[in-house]
Amino acid sequence: MHCEQKLAKGLYWIGGDDKRLGFFEGCHPVPDGMSYNNYLLLDEKVVLFDTIDRAVEERFFETLEYLLDGRKIDYIIVSHMEPDHSATLGAVAKAHPEAKLVGTKVCKTLIGQFFGPELEARTMVVGDGDSLSTGTHTLAFATAPMVHWPEVMVTYDVEDKILFSADAFGSFGGLDGKLFDDMYDFEDELLDEMRRYYANIVGKYGTQVNELLDKMDTLDVRMICPLHGAIIRDNIELIKAKYRTWASYEPEDEAVVIAYASVYGGTRDVAEKLAFKLSDAGIHDLALFDLSMTDPSYVLADAFRASNIVLASVTFNAGVFPKMRELVDCFVDHNLRRRRFSFIQNGSWGPIAGKKMMEAVEAIPEHEIVGDLFTIKSRMTDEQDGELDKLAQAIVDSIRHPEEPIMADVSHVAPEPTPIVGAVKPRVAPPSVEPVRTKGGVPIAPGMEDKVTHESEAPIQEPEQGKTKVIQIWRCTFCGYQAEVPKGTDMDTFVCPVCLKVGPGQFILVREKMVPVS
């Protein structure tokens, strides 16, 4: 059977929902399933925008052939090579051997990796400023590296003012037969899962998302067609504003998220009591998560929204409870900056979870610690009530009034955008929003001034000859990839294996460590 929806003259949605999927990408729960969108343009030339996940391939192929009605595909635009969109690319390309594949330079390489040299050779490379005429439509391309993989690009239909946005503006959840955002209550039914999708899928890459938004600002976009979730035509400015906020890591709301990891209830009870104290003090935008019951993807999403985060963990195996460790790693991995953290720990004989959590949070730039570490041994005592009051008060005091700026200057400094439609600009590494800090002439990560050394200075710790060596950890300023290399590696010529950027200043030194020589 065929199942399509008409979006504009000659343009059809031909996607589908997978309602049996438990975990998207094997890790994010999707209780409402997942939608996979792709699109077919029947102009003088025929253009297929991406293929589809194997879970819904049968109907996709039937719908595709029904709409083609014997016509051949001229171009398959490959916005993104992740297999939730490209798993069936090989089969489509085989059925339509005349079709040219269209993608970025990195995309061409990935096509070769996934499908071999024949498909790679059929790929036409495009980039910023390039366009393709299909007869009555002009399709203009813009790269969007790391939103969500390095090869991603978006396509703008100049005539219909439609942006095919790849993973950007996507969502978890099936469509359930409602294709457009105006068929939902946007804020009540769509926004939470769009935020959870954003935070977990592209939340790490705020700089790159901001660059895409800058490019979009040069366009008149009337419809956004993402690869997942509802097509947006009624809330374009609202969702762009949300994306700008999320990409800049600014909290949306002055709100408190309390996440606790508790075994027998002692830690839970403190977390709940703190929640009541905050509520009594007038803070009602408050969420309490039991990490044994709630997946970190939901907590991360709410943490992208809220200004304050309280982490409460029992000590476990002389460290942090595994569920809390997973959450803190999730915050660090997704670069959740500009948040205020408070900590509660429990330990019947050796409480250490708080110290470990605080050490882990140190890796997050621009964080703020609010209040003192609150410690209980097994159970909170009545004598500690005043101390918990103090922590609650510190959190209340940290909550900004609407007219106050949130922390330091967090305004996004928009670089000169690359117009999607217009002259080709040279492809250069994006300007960093933050000034680059250096030590000994080497670019280093913020806050690491005292934690790294350079040849020109006395090293922190000389390796003992033959027993240990110094390993340096460098972070790519573009995609965030962390490379562990022996000290002395020439990072000016080191090619990032993820985003393929290279050049002086491309990597910043994060830290050094000693490792045994094997």
Ligand code: FEO
């Ligand atoms: Fe929807 Fe990054 O794949």
